[in-house]
Amino acid sequence: MAKVTLENVSKFYGNVEAVKKINLEIKDKEFLVLVGPSGCGKSSSLRMIAGLEEIDEGIIKIGDQTVNELEPRERNVSMVFQNYALYPHMTVEENLGFSLKIAAQEKKEIEERVEEAAEILDITEFLQRKPSQLSGGQRQRVAMGRAIVRRPDVFLFDEPLSNLDAKLRNQMRTEIKRLHQKVSTTIVYVTHDQVEAMTLADRIVIMKDGIIEQIGSPLDLFERPATKFVATFIGSPSMNMINATIINENNQLIMKTDDGIFVPVPQDKINSVKDGQKISFGFRAEDIVPLRFGQKPNNHWDMKSKVNLAEPLGTETLIFTNFGSVEIVSRMFTPEQVNSNENLDFSLNLDRTYLFDDETGMAI
Amino acid sequence: MKKFLNGPWVLILPTIIVLTCVVFLPLLISLWTSFTPFKLTKPDTLYRFVGFRNYERLIGDYDFWVAFGRTVLFLTIALNLELVFGLGIALLINKITYAQKTLRTLMMFPMMFSPILVGFQWKYIFNDNIGLLNNFLREFGVINPIPWLVDATLANISIMAAEIWSSTSVFAILLLAGLMGIPKDPIEAAKVDGCNSWQVFKNITLPFLMPFIFIAMTIRSLDVARAYDIVQMMTGGGPAKRTELLWTLISRTGYVDAKMGMANAMSYISIFLSIAFTFFFFYKLMEARKILSYD
Numbered sequence: 256m257a258k259v260t261l262e263n264v265s266k267f268y269g270n271v272e273a274v275k276k277i278n279l280e281i282k283d284k285e286f287l288v289l290v291g292p293s294g295c296g297k298s299s300s301l302r303m304i305a306g307l308e309e310i311d312e313g314i315i316k317i318g319d320q321t322v323n324e325l326e327p328r329e330r331n332v333s334m335v336f337q338n339y340a341l342y343p344h345m346t347v348e349e350n351l352g353f354s355l356k357i358a359a360q361e362k363k364e365i366e367e368r369v370e371e372a373a374e375i376l377d378i379t380e381f382l383q384r385k386p387s388q389l390s391g392g393q394r395q396r397v398a399m400g401r402a403i404v405r406r407p408d409v410f411l412f413d414e415p416l417s418n419l420d421a422k423l424r425n426q427m428r429t430e431i432k433r434l435h436q437k438v439s440t441t442i443v444y445v446t447h448d449q450v451e452a453m454t455l456a457d458r459i460v461i462m463k464d465g466i467i468e469q470i471g472s473p474l475d476l477f478e479r480p481a482t483k484f485v486a487t488f489i490g491s492p493s494m495n496m497i498n499a500t501i502i503n504e505n506n507q508l509i510m511k512t513d514d515g516i517f518v519p520v521p522q523d524k525i526n527s528v529k530d531g532q533k534i535s536f537g538f539r540a541e542d543i544v545p546l547r548f549g550q551k552p553n554n555h556w557d558m559k560s561k562v563n564l565a566e567p568l569g570t571e572t573l574i575f576t577n578f579g580s581v582e583i584v585s586r587m588f589t590p591e592q593v594n595s596n597e598n599l600d601f602s603l604n605l606d607r608t609y610l611f612d613d614e615t616g617m618a619i
Numbered sequence: 620m621k622k623f624l625n626g627p628w629v630l631i632l633p634t635i636i637v638l639t640c641v642v643f644l645p646l647l648i649s650l651w652t653s654f655t656p657f658k659l660t661k662p663d664t665l666y667r668f669v670g671f672r673n674y675e676r677l678i679g680d681y682d683f684w685v686a687f688g689r690t691v692l693f694l695t696i697a698l699n700l701e702l703v704f705g706l707g708i709a710l711l712i713n714k715i716t717y718a719q720k721t722l723r724t725l726m727m728f729p730m731m732f733s734p735i736l737v738g739f740q741w742k743y744i745f746n747d748n749i750g751l752l753n754n755f756l757r758e759f760g761v762i763n764p765i766p767w768l769v770d771a772t773l774a775n776i777s778i779m780a781a782e783i784w785s786s787t788s789v790f791a792i793l794l795l796a797g798l799m800g801i802p803k804d805p806i807e808a809a810k811v812d813g814c815n816s817w818q819v820f821k822n823i824t825l826p827f828l829m830p831f832i833f834i835a836m837t838i839r840s841l842d843v844a845r846a847y848d849i850v851q852m853m854t855g856g857g858p859a860k861r862t863e864l865l866w867t868l869i870s871r872t873g874y875v876d877a878k879m880g881m882a883n884a885m886s887y888i889s890i891f892l893s894i895a896f897t898f899f900f901f902y903k904l905m906e907a908r909k910i911l912s913y914d
């Protein structure tokens with residue numbers, strides 16, 4: 256039962272400012288995912304909430320209590336570490352019950368809660384084993400079990416799945432989602448994998464270089480990226496991005512790419528750009544349609560281009576082609592054969608084309 | 620023959636020869652002498668076999684068993700105190716971030732002294748007339764000089780102090796290495812799991828440190844006989860055998876009284892003491908490693 260509030264929180268390592276005055280309010284029972292590239296300050300933020308790292312500036316509150324000066328053990332949070340951090344000299348059962356033993360709970364109570372957690376995570380049969388006798392996925396589950404046994408106010412996850420192989424990762428991802436529904440506790444989850452972020456989160460916080468770029472629901476971020484960075488970070492494959500300049504051609508504003516290709520400015524953006532402005536325009540793979548296999552969008556701009564490479568993935572095919580000198584990717588949903596070097600007509604959906612100011616990186 | 624020359628035996632032959640000359644032969648000869656009344660002054664006694672007579676005499680020898688008991692007590696107390704002090708120093712040095720390397724080097728200074736020098740130095744400190752300690756105490760009004768190296772209890776304590784001073788750093792360094800090798804994650808996990816500093820130490824740090832403690836104990840129980848130099852310098856086992864340890868007793872029996880046969884019999888008995896200590900700690904080491912599932 257707790258929300259978590261970060262007010263102007265900063266973290267310094269010597270001269271390096273790893274986290275720069277971030278503000279964030281995590282609602283009670285919310286599943287919040289912190290995502291961003293390596294070194295952007297995700298772990299530092301999480302560890303400050305846990306109390307493992309000094310808070311150099313600002314205030315962190317759990318519930319209504321300011322926790323800046325509290326030891327980790329006084330914060331009633333659980334943390335799941337990237338490399339599990341199990342106690343190697345204890346059996347799984349002892350690992351699970353350790354926090355309760357420290358809290359001087361009764362033996363029977365400990366047993367019950369360990370059993371309950373073991374059942375939720377399906378590790379009952381391993382209770383008597385040592386961590387070294389478990390596989391990666393099983394260890395990960397023990398680490399999660401250890402976290403839920405305590406019934407904390409807040410769960411903190413630091414890239415808990417990054418040491419697992421792809422298949423196990425998908426499976427555990429689903430399990431974490433299910434776990435959240437079962438225990439419904441506030442969760443702060445750190446990852447650098449945007450797919451994990453999209454699938455798990457109620458809300459996503461995108462960080463870069465110690466600052467928050469955008470906070471929003473997965474769909475929000477996908478549909479309305481606030482910055483160029485968010486646009487390219489969220490979504491797979493990454494959004495296509497073309498550099499261009501706004502020019503005035505016969506009294507009409509138009510985008511001229513660095514390769515000299517002219518593309519009309521989308522209708523709704525026409526009043527927000529000015530002559531000479533350096534911009535990037537971006538569009539997702541599904542918004543540039545290979546005409547032979549798809550439908551022409553309402554507002555469109557057409558081009559002809561040669562297929563560099565086609566990647567059939569079953570339900571969809573990714574077509575790599577050139578936009579001037581920039582390689583872009585187009586996605587089509589019809590299972591038809593496309594050959595390399597084939598010439599195709601593409602149609603760009605101007606209604607779903609995003610514009611970003613090159614100077615500020617902000618969406619236009 | 621050709622096959623022999625190309626085989627692995629040829630390669631380890633030098634080692635075997637050297638080991639035979641410097642280890643196995645002396646061992647065998649000393650074992651033989653322990654069954655003779657060999658006196659250095661009468662060389663032909665070396666060939667008179669008397670069976671277990673030396674050992675039988677030793678079993679009834681009060682002085683020998685007092686020295687034996689004192690040695691066991693000395694080892695137990697000294698090793699344990701060295702462990703406690705070494706652990707304390709290691710924990711403190713592990714905590715500081717500033718000038719850690721300098722301190723680590725400083726800490727090794729006692730190891731650079733030969734035990735003889737340590738004995739001299741402490742003899743000088745504890746001397747009842749001109750010693751540093753009594754001089755120092757006089758400043759605080761202790762007029763009657765304390766007989767540090769004469770009184771039975773005090774002399775044993777003094778020797779122990781010298782021994783602990785010279786060997787605590789062995790523990791400190793090995794344990795510091797252990798501490799620095801402990802992964803950070805389980806400790807952080809324990810903090811989040813609700814442990815205070817003492818609980819973290821007891822439940823996480825100590826189990827991780829156990830193998831290092833037993834390695835240090837094993838090493839120390841192997842080389843602890845070097846304390847002979849210290850005792851020999853400070854008191855020579857006296858006065859009146861009050862600080863007699865097995866090692867001083869054996870060397871006196873062998874070289875002063877020239878009873879080599881008897882001295883070697885004593886050595887063989889005391890070797891079992893050493894082996895017992897070593898085995899015990901080695902066994903504990905294996906167990907501690909198993910608990911951490913290293914093997």
Ligand SMILES: Nc1ncnc2c1ncn2[C@@H]1O[C@H](COP(=O)(O)OP(=O)(O)OP(=O)(O)O)[C@@H](O)[C@H]1O
Binds near residue numbers: 291294295296
């Ligand atoms: N103990 C430390 N000492 C000095 N600098 C540190 C320390 N820990 C982190 N940093 C720096 O702080 C910045 C943020 O680190 P942090 O671990 O929070 O990144 P992260 O977002 O978790 O990255 P990753 O995805 O790689 O785990 C990085 O530039 C890192 O180099």
Ligand SMILES: [Mg+2]
Binds near residue numbers: 298
């Ligand atoms: Mg990290």
